[in-house]
Amino acid sequence: xxxxxxxxxxxxxxxxxxxxxxxxxxxxxxxxxxxxxxxxxxxxxxxxxxxxxxxxxxxxxxxxxxxxxxxxxxxxxxxxxxxxxxxxxxxxxxxxxxxxxxxxxxxxxxxxxxxxxxxxxxxxxxxxxxxxxxxxxxxxxxxxxxxxxxxxxxxxxxxxxxxxxxxxxxxxxxxxxxxxxxxxxxxxxxxxxxxxxxxxxxxxxxxxxxxxxxxxxxxxxxxxxxxxxxxxxxxxxxxxxxxxxxxxxxxxxxxxxxxxxxxxxxxxxxxxxxxxxxxxxxxxxxxxxxxxxxxxxxxxxxxxxxxxxxxxxxxxxxxxxxxxxxxxxxxxxxxxxxxxxxxxxxxxxxxxxxxxxxxxxxxxxxxxxxxxxxxxxxxxxxxxxxxxxxxxxxxxxxxxxxxxxxxxxxxx
Amino acid sequence: xxxxxxxxxxxxxxxxxxxxxxxxxxxxxxxxxxxxxxxxxxxxxxxxxxxxxxxxxxxxxxxxxxxxxxxxxxxxxxxxxxxxxxxxxxxxxxxxxxxxxxxxxxxxxxxxxxxxxxxxxxxxxxxxxxxxxxxxxxxxxxxxxxxxxxxxxxxxxxxxxxxxxxxxxxxxxxxxxxxxxxxxxxxxxxxxxxxxxxxxxxxxxxxxxxxxxxxxxxxxxxxxxxxxxxxxxxxxxxxxxxxxxxxxxxxxxxxxxxxxxxxxxxxxxxxxxxxxxxxxxxxxxxxxxxxxxxxxxxxxxxxxxxxxxxxxxxxxxxxxxxxxxxxxxxxxxxxxxxxxxxxxxxxxxxxxxxxxxxxxxxxxxxxxxxxxxxxxxxxxxxxxxxxxxxxxxxxxxxxxxxxxxxxxxxxx
Numbered sequence: 109x110x111x112x113x114x115x116x117x118x119x120x121x122x123x124x125x126x127x128x129x130x131x132x133x134x135x136x137x138x139x140x141x142x143x144x145x146x147x148x149x150x151x152x153x154x155x156x157x158x159x160x161x162x163x164x165x166x167x168x169x170x171x172x173x174x175x176x177x178x179x180x181x182x183x184x185x186x187x188x189x190x191x192x193x194x195x196x197x198x199x200x201x202x203x204x205x206x207x208x209x210x211x212x213x214x215x216x217x218x219x220x221x222x223x224x225x226x227x228x229x230x231x232x233x234x235x236x237x238x239x240x241x242x243x244x245x246x247x248x249x250x251x252x253x254x255x256x257x258x259x260x261x262x263x264x265x266x267x268x269x270x271x272x273x274x275x276x277x278x279x280x281x282x283x284x285x286x287x288x289x290x291x292x293x294x295x296x297x298x299x300x301x302x303x304x305x306x307x308x309x310x311x312x313x314x315x316x317x318x319x320x321x322x323x324x325x326x327x328x329x330x331x332x333x334x335x336x337x338x339x340x341x342x343x344x345x346x347x348x349x350x351x352x353x354x355x356x357x358x359x360x361x362x363x364x365x366x367x368x369x370x371x372x373x374x375x376x377x378x379x380x381x382x383x384x385x386x387x388x389x390x391x392x393x394x395x396x397x398x399x400x401x402x403x404x405x406x407x408x409x410x411x412x413x414x415x416x417x418x419x420x421x422x423x424x425x426x427x428x429x430x431x432x433x434x435x436x437x438x439x440x441x442x443x444x445x446x447x448x449x450x451x452x453x454x455x456x457x458x459x460x461x462x463x464x465x466x467x468x469x470x471x472x473x474x475x476x477x478x479x480x481x482x483x484x485x486x487x488x489x490x491x492x493x494x495x496x497x498x499x500x501x502x503x504x505x506x507x508x509x510x511x512x513x514x515x516x517x518x519x520x
Numbered sequence: 521x522x523x524x525x526x527x528x529x530x531x532x533x534x535x536x537x538x539x540x541x542x543x544x545x546x547x548x549x550x551x552x553x554x555x556x557x558x559x560x561x562x563x564x565x566x567x568x569x570x571x572x573x574x575x576x577x578x579x580x581x582x583x584x585x586x587x588x589x590x591x592x593x594x595x596x597x598x599x600x601x602x603x604x605x606x607x608x609x610x611x612x613x614x615x616x617x618x619x620x621x622x623x624x625x626x627x628x629x630x631x632x633x634x635x636x637x638x639x640x641x642x643x644x645x646x647x648x649x650x651x652x653x654x655x656x657x658x659x660x661x662x663x664x665x666x667x668x669x670x671x672x673x674x675x676x677x678x679x680x681x682x683x684x685x686x687x688x689x690x691x692x693x694x695x696x697x698x699x700x701x702x703x704x705x706x707x708x709x710x711x712x713x714x715x716x717x718x719x720x721x722x723x724x725x726x727x728x729x730x731x732x733x734x735x736x737x738x739x740x741x742x743x744x745x746x747x748x749x750x751x752x753x754x755x756x757x758x759x760x761x762x763x764x765x766x767x768x769x770x771x772x773x774x775x776x777x778x779x780x781x782x783x784x785x786x787x788x789x790x791x792x793x794x795x796x797x798x799x800x801x802x803x804x805x806x807x808x809x810x811x812x813x814x815x816x817x818x819x820x821x822x823x824x825x826x827x828x829x830x831x832x833x834x835x836x837x838x839x840x841x842x843x844x845x846x847x848x849x850x851x852x853x854x855x856x857x858x859x860x861x862x863x864x865x866x867x868x869x870x871x872x873x874x875x876x877x878x879x880x881x882x883x884x885x886x887x888x889x890x891x892x893x894x895x896x897x898x899x900x901x902x903x904x905x906x907x908x909x910x911x912x913x914x915x916x917x918x919x920x921x922x923x924x925x926x927x928x929x930x931x932x
Contacts, residue, residue: 197787199581269649
């Protein structure tokens, strides 16, 4: 496939414009992507997506993270279906709730307990609420530019929120200990928590892994002040370390937020916590009609079991490195400079000297025509369902795409 | 079955206490219910729930609303499974998104467009955000005691939220036009929206249907000031009127929040809006990893189709009246005074002269032993899967239960 013809997609967009504001919303809106990205998909299997016009793509977004074992993973689907045949959303929880909490407590290093929600934003918000309930303080230290969800207190777009929604956020710079301590000092005596992403994965920026010095400084600040160390593992959870992403730097959070990959695409969020925050967690009230749905929990149990059984993270890292090494070799051969940052499992790929992302957009647009769905600015996601053949097919597309970029922009 | 023995439930509660703060959380926590209510359920079918010890109950909570066509409804399950075989949570939406938005726009009287989320709280919060984006104002008028979700801005339990989270809420009393106008007057020039539930269904209180005078006054206030009339139809949606619950009083909202029954237990929320708020809806950013999951949307499409095809609301109302009339006759025969309020589809049943709910708790506890899961203080829900035989079986249980209440408390 060398071009993606999208007449059905175009027809759907026309219909969507009538009944959906702007035709689409949120992070799945392709309006900010280059022309040629399909908005609507017909089906998916393994690591392959088909748009409504029948074009196939090797998918390097994995539904922006939830897909980690492959679309339609047989074992996960069977576990969810078996539970659904018994019951899903009921007038009370099922035994799966207890089993899943036990599973996370056994797997996540800092976890003494767990609570379940439906969205990542539910999970980060619940962490903040528990931190405030425990400390009776108000301020939340948050890294500038970090994404922690789309509720009014944290949405990257403030339109429709009030100044008061963000009144108690104090910003620091990720990996910058001085800025962290200065932020804490500025609201001394009123710090409820420090929230940090697993690593710095801000939109459109080079990614940064947390330094040990930074993670340890956050831990010390929280130990000294009684504030909660909140790890936002919504995006990275289960792709870096099954014990929690800051196991990689040897630091345990007090509270952690999970979602995305926890159930291979089934709708679920989770908060894990340590005993110090258990009592506070019993005093808050956050809930939802579907929060105890048993089918998603059965899917999560099977997903987590597979992670442990199959050493999934190592497999995904290997695949990510195959992509990364292939791209690096192509860049070298074409005389381009690529910035590949973050863990290989969740790569961000940017071009040097490309402030307007013109090279990046042309590159991903061309790669898409060759059958690889890459994002020009957002971190991407690998899964264990990608095959070596998928990666190599994508690399054929990127090689051709890089030649076009080279031709259009010259060296770099 | 005349008693519910719960050894497996007890064992699960013991395990749960280790790994879940307090052993359970949110509205599904039975800690506030009388002894004997099982916490954990093994399966469900139609309108029947089985707890983990094998006891069966006719379920009058319907998962607190989501179940409306019966647990495991064959047509809905098949529609969701067919979509899931194609794909659910993907790197973009499916055609189901457009179809479902078209379906709601065709069905809901005020709707020119729709957006989809996962929780009821997502939907009410998004309405507030859009109202503020459209009006560039801040204040939201909200009825005292009303439940609009469990985010920090609206949770009935303020623990863990800050004063600023609720800084722009101004309270009025439902159905009280003077209080509404006074609330508006108190923040004149800064009213972004008025949020109102479909009817007054506050916990532990007699329910009240909206008066036409009240609904019309809310409409006029919003028309006069440019504020958004936000109808919170999360709980009542699709049980009163398929065109939206305020069709019953002839008033169209600007924005409406749906969830619960929209997909017969599949996880989904929706916001519908009129054209006046379409542009503002394009400017806000609220999203979630699972918000475009196609399986829930396929379930919703089938659920809404069945509502229209089978005149589901009328059927549920008939069943609710059978329960209501049966309870009224029993109360009379036992010489007790019952207060049965709200629509028959969503009844609240309280005893007269029962401020501590002692009669109500004994009544529901005894009915539970007879195989009917009733709530002593929350409104209940009927479904189209309840059969006349289910209602009559439950009425046998309530008759015996009322005799016990009569014996314990005497007349009234």
